[in-house]
Structure formats: C-alpha cells, structure tokens
Amino acid sequence: MNQHIAPETALARFAAIVGERHVVTAPGDMAPHLKEARDLYQGVARAVLKPGSTEEVAAIVRLAREARLAVVPQGGNTGLVGGQIPTGDVDAVVVSLTRLDKVREVDALTDTMTLEAGITLLKAQEVADGIDRLFPLSLASEGSCTIGGNIAANAGGTAVIAYGNTRELVLGLEVVLADGRVWHGLNKLRKDNTGYDLKDLFIGSEGTLGIVTAAVLKLFPKPRARATAMAAVPSPKAALALLTLAKAQAGQALTTFELIPRIGIDFVIRHQPGTRDPLATPSPWYVLIELSSSQERGTEELLEGLLGEAIEAGLVTDATLAASLDQRTALWSLREGLSDAQRYEGGSIKHDVSVPVAHVPDFIAEASEAVRAFMPGCRPVPFGHMGDGNIHFNVSQPEGTDKDAFIGRWDAMNDLVHAIVVNYGGSISAEHGIGRLKRHLLPGVKDPVALDLMRAIKRTLDPQGLLNPGAVL
Numbered sequence: 001m002n003q004h005i006a007p008e009t010a011l012a013r014f015a016a017i018v019g020e021r022h023v024v025t026a027p028g029d030m031a032p033h034l035k036e037a038r039d040l041y042q043g044v045a046r047a048v049l050k051p052g053s054t055e056e057v058a059a060i061v062r063l064a065r066e067a068r069l070a071v072v073p074q075g076g077n078t079g080l081v082g083g084q085i086p087t088g089d090v091d092a093v094v095v096s097l098t099r100l101d102k103v104r105e106v107d108a109l110t111d112t113m114t115l116e117a118g119i120t121l122l123k124a125q126e127v128a129d130g131i132d133r134l135f136p137l138s139l140a141s142e143g144s145c146t147i148g149g150n151i152a153a154n155a156g157g158t159a160v161i162a163y164g165n166t167r168e169l170v171l172g173l174e175v176v177l178a179d180g181r182v183w184h185g186l187n188k189l190r191k192d193n194t195g196y197d198l199k200d201l202f203i204g205s206e207g208t209l210g211i212v213t214a215a216v217l218k219l220f221p222k223p224r225a226r227a228t229a230m231a232a233v234p235s236p237k238a239a240l241a242l243l244t245l246a247k248a249q250a251g252q253a254l255t256t257f258e259l260i261p262r263i264g265i266d267f268v269i270r271h272q273p274g275t276r277d278p279l280a281t282p283s284p285w286y287v288l289i290e291l292s293s294s295q296e297r298g299t300e301e302l303l304e305g306l307l308g309e310a311i312e313a314g315l316v317t318d319a320t321l322a323a324s325l326d327q328r329t330a331l332w333s334l335r336e337g338l339s340d341a342q343r344y345e346g347g348s349i350k351h352d353v354s355v356p357v358a359h360v361p362d363f364i365a366e367a368s369e370a371v372r373a374f375m376p377g378c379r380p381v382p383f384g385h386m387g388d389g390n391i392h393f394n395v396s397q398p399e400g401t402d403k404d405a406f407i408g409r410w411d412a413m414n415d416l417v418h419a420i421v422v423n424y425g426g427s428i429s430a431e432h433g434i435g436r437l438k439r440h441l442l443p444g445v446k447d448p449v450a451l452d453l454m455r456a457i458k459r460t461l462d463p464q465g466l467l468n469p470g471a472v473l
Helices: 007-018 027-033 054-067 121-130 147-153 236-253 262-271 299-312 325-336 338-343 357-374 403-407 410-423 439-445 448-461
Strands: 047-049 070-074 092-096 103-107 112-116 170-176 182-185 211-218 225-233 254-261 285-293 318-321 352-354 379-385 390-396
Touching: 007 047, 007 054, 027 047, 027 092, 054 070, 054 092, 054 170, 054 182, 054 211, 070 147, 070 211, 103 121, 112 121, 112 147, 121 147, 147 211, 225 236, 225 299, 225 325, 236 254, 236 285, 236 299, 236 357, 254 262, 254 325, 262 285, 262 325, 262 338, 262 379, 285 299, 285 325, 299 318, 325 338, 338 379, 338 390, 352 410, 357 379, 357 390, 357 410, 410 439
Parallel strands: 047 092, 070 092
Antiparallel strands: 103 112, 112 211, 170 182, 170 211, 225 285, 225 318, 254 285, 254 379, 352 390, 379 390
16 A cells, blocks of 8 residues: 655655646646636646656656545546536646647558547647548537547537547547556557457546546548538428438438527627628528538539438528538538627526437427526527537527526526436437536436446546546546
C-alpha cells in the first residue's frame, strides 16, 4: 500500500514530473479550466497539471494516489454536462491533456492514424486530409475539443447517420489506469477476438475508469463530391418520410440529415450577422441534407432527383441546392449557429435526448405540447440529428420574462421531457454524456442491473474512487 503524503508535498513533486511551469496554481491562470461553457459549474482544484507524455500522466496518477487527491481529466473543456469540472466535493487536481498533441503514426494503407489525446478534432481532420483521407467526426466545437474528450464522451455530431459515433471510429486505445499502470491497447486490427473488447469500457466513460492518452482512429476515403441542400418540409412527419426516401435512393451516400424548426432559423438570422433566409417563403420546418460520394460525378444529380420526387410526393414544398462552396457554407451556418443564437433569446433549458427514429415526429409533438402547457409562452426549439434519432429539444424562455426564474424550473421541465423520452424507449443523454449534470437522473431511467454492473466496473478499475469522482456515478 502506498504511504500517504500531504497534498502540499505532492504539489512540489508534481513539478518534478511535468516541470514547474506546467503546474498551474494561480487563480487567474486556473480559471479557464474551472468554468464550463454554459456557466453551470464553477470548479475548485489544488492545481491544473499539464503533462507532456503518457509517462507523465501515469506518474501524476501514482502520486495523486499517495496524496489521496482526485484526478479530473480535461481536454478542450467543451463538455456540456460538467464532467470535466471538479466541483470541490473532494480534494482534486485537474489534468489537462492539451500538451499530448503528437501525431504518432499515419498509416494510409491500413486507413488509420494514431493520435495523442490532446490533439484537437480539427487537427485530426487536417491530418486525415493530408493523406487524402477523411476522419468523419464533426462537431461545432471541433476547433477546441480534443480527441481524448471526444472519446471520453463518445461524441456524436452531424455525420453519425453514415459513420457512427466516436465508438465506431476507434480501433485501439492507450489508457492510464487508476493505479498508474498503462494499458497499451493501440491496436490497428479490424478483427481481434482475443477476449473482452476493453476499449469499449473507456469510450464514453468520461474519465471515470481511465485516462485516454492516445488512440488509433479509423480513416475513410475522402469524398470527391458533396451535394448539399436545404429542403422545406411541412412537418417532422414529412421529414421522416423524406429520410426514408433518401436512405432508399442514396444509401451510404447520405451523410447528413438535420432537422431545423422555423424558430431556429429566425433566431440565427436575428443574431448571426451575414446569415439569411434559405428560401423565398418561410416554412415551419427544414431539413439540411447532404450526400457525399467518392465519385466525382452524379451526386448533385442524385440529390436533385431525390428532392424532385419528394416535391411531387408532397414531402418537400421547396428546396435550394448549394451551387458553390460559399452557398454550402451559408446553408451549414444556419444549422451550426442554432445553439449560439439561442443565448441571445434569454434562458434556454436544454435536452440532449434520443428516441427511435420512427418516433421522432411523435416525440417532438408530444414534448412541445407538454412544455407549452407546463409554461405558457415558452418556445420549444427542437433540432438536430434526425437521421439517428438524436434531437436537441431546447426550450427558450417566454419573451419578456425573468431568465433566472425560468432557469429555476430546469429540473421540473427536465422531468417532464425525460418522462416522454423514456415512454418512447429513448435516452436522456444521446451524445453529451452524463457528467455531473445528469448523474442524479440515472437511477430513474437506467436498468438497475445495468447500474449495478457499472458500479462494479468502477470499483474494480478504480477502487479508491480516484478518477473523476462525482461524474456519471
């Protein structure tokens, strides 16, 4: 058993591991690491440590055990459920992984790249592009979120319909365990049936079972052509029928299918300079649809034919097809600006949920009716990844009301919306994770046996509760 040492002693020894300038203790310098994006959590920590290698991460964990300090891993600090913020319930250090930013290997023949956890998602996309390949994970925060954070949260994004969540994009991992050992699992094999697939334990575990320091990621052929359109649809039910048609006609070429309500378009146009209405006549709903192909020709024609058939069937009332990169960017800006634009409309109670794709229209209708009855004047803004059933069911405050009073109803509105989600066989966390924000909700929605198994895994891999305590479980 390790001998206990004082936290103050550990801080001095951390400097010997990572270098003095990478042990951050000044409040002003720590502040960016102790506040999350939506201001829901303000953190407390002894220090922010910035290791530069896997060996340094392992040494930090071993020393933290001796000092009985909790370790909270952090990537780009873009998480939306507070899992990357130490709340002060226990004595803790933050381990920022942004200095682990090396490209260890790029293997075009195997279609893989091995990257350290601190590399940003945007950089990962650029590395793939440099060898004429595609890394398809795409998020609004890709300029600052990191690969390690994407793996810890099992991030989703706009291309899940074609390529899957982060879990489907990872072949191997390198992980520092709670006892300071390193699991060297950087496997490039597509087939390996030699026992349990351990990597899946750590993907989506939010740093509670181990600290991911590197990963082998799958690459795909780079699209030679993209066709992007914004289609006006009368209802989510019509959007679902359009999705069915698109799958039948485009198959694997269908890479984006995003549902957007008119109110969302209004918010973006109102608050994002340079954006404009995509079509001449407003529509109650829109679908941003994109096809991608390794063939240089035929993609636009395929999308044109698809939209033409949908118009004849009454599923689409109008559409515009991007004729240039600038026009494509303009259409995407309407989707990517949705979350930010809601900030200017006052308080927003957010729900990152999923239901079976077939139930998306019914869920949106029922949840919208329920929240309006619960709080007259509130403005539902349901949008997102209809192609995989993940809807960001956000609710903006009634105009002219008090923001704090509205946000004070967060839990009650959550209970209302989540009950509807569960009735449809859905999930209260589709892609953002559980973190600290939704931890108290798990016992009400998770199978008791599943929770017991999760707790048993946590006890086995982290018996002292060292890694990110208070998150998930």
